[in-house]
Amino acid sequence: MEKPKIALYWCASCGGCEESVVDLAEKVLDLINVVDIVFWPVALDFKLEDVEKLPDKSITASFINGGIRLSEHEKVVKLLRSKSQYVIAYGACSAWGGIPGLANLYERDEIFKRVYFEVPTVVNEEGILPRTYEDKNLGIKIEVTEFLPRLLPLDRVIDVDYYIPGCPPTPDVTWNAIQILLSGNLPPKGSVIGASSRALCDECPLNKTKPEKLLIKEFKRVVEITPDPEKCLLVQGLPCLGPVTRGGCGALCINAAMPCTGCFGMLDRVSDYGAKALSYLASVLDTEDEKEVEKQMEKLVDLVGRLYRYSLPASKLGGKVIKRR
Amino acid sequence: MVKEVIIDPITRLEGHGKIIIVLDDEGNCQKAYFHIPELRGFEKFAEGRAAEDMPQITPRICGVCPMAHHMASTKALDDLYKVDPPRTAKKIRELVYNIFMLEDHALHFYILAGPDFIVGPTAPKAERNIIGVIGKVGLNVGKKVIGMRKKLRDLNTKIAGKVIHPVFGVPGGISKPINEDIAKELRSVANESVEFALFTLKVFKDIVLSNKEYVNLITSDSYTHKTYYMGLVDDKNRVNFYDGKIRVIDPYGREFAKFDVHEYQNYIAEHVEPWTYVKFPFLKKIGWKGFIDGENSGIYSVAPLARLNVADGMATPHAQEAYEEMFNMLGGKPVHHTLANHWARIIEMIYAAERIKELAEDPEIMDKNVRIIPTSTPSVGIGVVEAPRGTLIHHYETDNLGRIIKANLLVATQHNAARIALSVDKAAKSFVKGGKVDEGILNMVEMAFRAYDPCHACATHTVSNSIPLAFYIYNSKGNLLRVLVNE
Amino acid sequence: MSEKPRIGVYICHCGLNIASTVNVKEVVEYAKNLPDVIVSRDYVFMCSTPGQDLIKEDIEKYNLNRIVVAACSPSMHEPTFRAVLENAGLNKYLLEMANIREHCSWVHEDKTIATEKAKDLVRMAVAKARLLEPLKEPEFEVQPNVLVLGGGVAGMRAALELAHWGFNVYLVEKSPTLGGRAALIGWIESKRRGSDIVNAMIKGIAQNPRIHVFTNSELVNLSGFVGNFTARINVNPRYVNEKCTLCGECSLECPIDVVNEYEFGLGRRKAIFIPFKGAYPQTYVIDYRVCVKCGECLKACRYGAIDLNDKPKTLDVKVGAVVIATGYDPYRPFMGEYGYGLHKGIITLFQLERILDPEGPTHGELIIGGKVPKSIAFIMCVGSRNTTPNAKNYCSRMCCTSTIMNAIRIKEKYPDTDIFIIYKDIMTYSSDERLYEEAGKRLIKFIRFEEPPTVSVGPEGLFVNVYEITLQEEIRIPVDAIVLSVGMVPRRDLPDLITVTRVGCGTDGFIREAHLKLRPVEAPASGIFLAGAVTGPKNIIESIKMGSAAAARVTALLSKGRITVEPLTATSDKDICSGCEVCVGVCPYGAISMTEMDGKRIARVEETLCMGCGACVAACPSGAMQQKGFKDSQIMAQVVASLGGV
């Protein structure tokens, strides 16, 4: 029988997800023995036309990474959806918007203003902005693909079958997911595959160092302490998001004595990562004084950026509520 | 009318870098536009974030060179908090950084650009990829490349936490010292690295330099632009990726400027074009003169060739040897041949490998003191490194809590954007004549592209290493004549 | 649960309480179209037997597996309807109530708006009902001990009965003696004094080994839960032990002289004193709040009964239930209210009671402000029924009877005294009506007012000015004395007790019963019972009855030795819990611990310790912890429904 067809595509991606696939190293070669890669812009010279020529649903699975930032991304993923039996949101950006999703804290105009006018190096007296451009004397039009008002996770644009978490997914997680998909007995639609069903603490080497009652007097910033790498970072005051984050990465950041920032996202029973993370941090804070709570909040510096680092576009509000003019 | 002819093909050709060529009445190229569709706005949404989070946020600009952003950002934090990391911390950072440079350059040479040379420009597209390369050099070599990269990347995973989007950089040092196990592994990998880099040079010589065609291609005028060059140099004006002063030379190889990164705003400015999200940096003192090369144009270039051009030499023996060899063969400094970037890149691989070895054998990297806790109030911080694709600058302003108020990012590929546009223009001029379009233009431009190893994730914050291209050719009436796609 | 929800919706008119503002029929029709709703009905009183049968029959007929009742607050009838489900063989936790009375019909006027809101509330209830699951009630042992707060007639009655049923009773009284108000005032059937009854009860208590009395004591903390409370009691020193012979030498020597609260401010007393004849314990006591420990009493005491080194003690007792019977305060008129405080001839009803008491300051002689009055005016409803700006809006009932009874006693002893009773209405309910008749016979003059009378105090004496409605004219009555018939108000320290015991507070500041008809002697907080005037004005007999009733309810609760509680506890999903330990630090009851299960370290909830607050659920970072009856999914469904979603 013929090998299943696989497509890989990136939207508003940094390429880290692609790199993580390349990091399968020799496994890439194993993979190529069992599947046909029909589309992978970064590594293979197949073009979108090739995809368009394919019959509907003829691609077994499309792995799409990156958030939906430009109208163009929207078009490509819709094409892939129609050609694929399964669409897999690969990596944090595709699954929940990822770090570029923090752009949803600002309006499109504010972003353009900063990038093309305000930054100190820009010289732009004519006030030029990239937009669909008409060269009057040449009489031609150059379409600059639209920068959407908000960055969207993949599932806000097309139907998504499975999610592979991580920024980026580790080779192990990617490989697990591929095994699951090849195995044939697939989990329910919408499942997160390849990673753990428990929070990071479950696999964290420092979890056993927690005291009996997990309460902390104050939050600490990484700028102010050098934590003992052998003790639970949360207990030492660093707002580690391990407890509220899906496991499966092998506690990479904690191994480097840095707190978890949540790139594997929330667990199945949680519907808003940031709100849940906030509730957990507030719960372990050991004070009954409002002023003290506010003081400790300062230590977190940036609630939204910290607690929605990878998931703002997928959060219940999707970003900042824009004041109506 | 115009609208009709343009919309339809574009929807068919999403995901492509768009090149629009407009002909004059004689049917010669009058003007060429190059448009890379991407923008994410990091400069804006950095605002409000905690400064100490930037080394983890900014790597998401580019997952191909996350370490470069992580390091530039971490150095900006040292500066922000006015704290000088312990010597050991600096050495470990530089070590990790060179490991990164080595594996990233290897990725580019063997997997992204290699196909052009190893498989051959005329080979069918389906073979022009890593699989094709393996077919040509043999599975063992393929495995060797993949294996080497894996070892290097695993090592960085152990030291930096994550190899894609590292976490170990903190203001005043790094999060954790190196333990004995890692050090042991380090020393063995270091030796292998040097051997691997020299092997890569041999591959390049055997396959590329031994082939007259390729050499002509490299030196051919189509790939040549006389521009300024920019790069970091150490106190002896030798190439350095991690630290140093920014040196700029003019098209004749004379030092035009040498400055500390804190003065970058006096030397570098950015130009905005309405038809692309990419901003075009230029030398402020000379100004933006449009897409032309030469001494009177502010356009300059970065990345391996530029770095070697601005430097007086390499800091390690084998690299220095290869450095001299290249310039001798290509007729002295500066070299303006874009394709020479591949060669320069391999020379940098050798330097990186040798530097790894030096640091791996330095007993000081085992020291446990790798962190100084900052005490001063933050306000402004600027950091610079040489990313594989060129000079990378991060510039933050914060409130006294260390919350970012303003951020400016000058990223590697961006510096080359103008020069890439030049290549496109030049290609258009030489391949489109009398309304006839030679399809060789596709190959030619694509190869020029690969030479820069343009990472548009950096330049505009998306990757399109494969540079799929679409050429729109209009007549002087503004009517679309034909659309060319590089298949 | 696997089976598909089949929901019955029942909307109550509550007579006109709901139906007058909510278009019930419309809501019924609306409910029919909600998902999984099989049947939707209304009835005039759902809580009535026919109403309950209606539901029961439907459950069988349509084999419903979820019930939504839209009626009053769940704190009213949830138990009623849960029982209905149980009788119909359904798990009683498959009930959800929509509060369309307290939260809707009673607080809104516009019928359209109220009806729309009622629909929303029903939709929310259905949304939750769809996700309800059958729950099992955890069962556990109970402490066979009871804490009774308040040594008045209600508390003592309850204590005696509980002891009789075999429970150990800790009787805690704040003052230095048992007896309460009844020991000082009140008559029963105009012949037996309150103090007679009190003395009888005290006798019984003193002899009962199961009753442990703590005077000068108060409850400072109550932890735990129904069946297993831990009560912390502060016992303040009496400084005088049982060697005391009541000789009274000490009191003569004591230099401290304070107003005597046991005479309602008429007389004065020393720091070492005996509250009243027959006080229990039968010893003098030193008022620890005013004593300066000068030691004069020590010298005076020939029996070594005084120990000034006596220290306050704190003790914890484990009890299965608590009876609150802390009584009331008399309303204290403000300075100048009907001339109170401006003239010695103006006193309160409580003070009159003491004056007429043989043990009282005048040994029973009618001497008011130093002289025997020839004429007395009683002004009724002082501080009650909105007669004056800062008066309570309720009626204390007992003042009418008490006023008339005292008037008659005065007439018996001093037949020539002119007595006017200036009243708003007379409430001598039940057998007390006879007293009203007798008062008439004894020519006591009743003058009705609509506008409250005024009192003028001048050199020429006291006058009561009142608009006589039958004469249709203002009359001016010169009197020698005026008695203000004041009512009952919540004790000044009641709010503290409400805080400690976490019981609800009612409209008038008394403790609110869980349900006036269904659970009249229980507080909403389970395991806490109520007796006497702590829930509102009562006379002595009513208070005693309520003491017995409370005792009976406690007995019903504890007699089995085991009880079940609501199963709204938290549980941790072993397949999701990561062992992060966040919940452990959050639980106020230490109910959560870490345990090994198939190689995983996960959280485990001790069901009998879990009180079901759900704090750990909100904290649980992975959603592994959920609260039965209040799962994330169930609450989320309500949120969605509350805003129009289904």
Next chain:
Amino acid sequence: MSFEPKIVVFACNWCTYAALDLAGTSRMKYPANFRVIRVMCSGRIDPQFVLEAFKQGADGVIVAGCHPGDCHYINGNMKTLRRMTMLRKMLEDLGIEKERFRLEWISASEATKWVQVAKEMVEQIKALGPLKSKLEVMV
């Protein structure tokens, strides 16, 4: 028709829910803009609920429980205090005006306080206008 705000109230069973019952039994009148969700303790209220309410189109949310020290579950309301204090800040960062989200301590006897809070909040939110329209920005 004029704008009638939708306001979701999360109330604890022992204090605030009872206070609303008391308002009912006392026949007090207050605006009908509120939909009450009962939990046993305010400590059960998950910030996710509040965000869901806003997502579903609530113009305002009230989280209410027993006064500090009066919690039926010892200190559940103190956890609420911590969570909601932080949530208030996060909501502001997300562009939701502070008037739209209130944390209130309302004891079982404070029906009048509830009525006053209710009236006040409806006024404030009417002045702010609907939130839903602002959420429309989402593609």
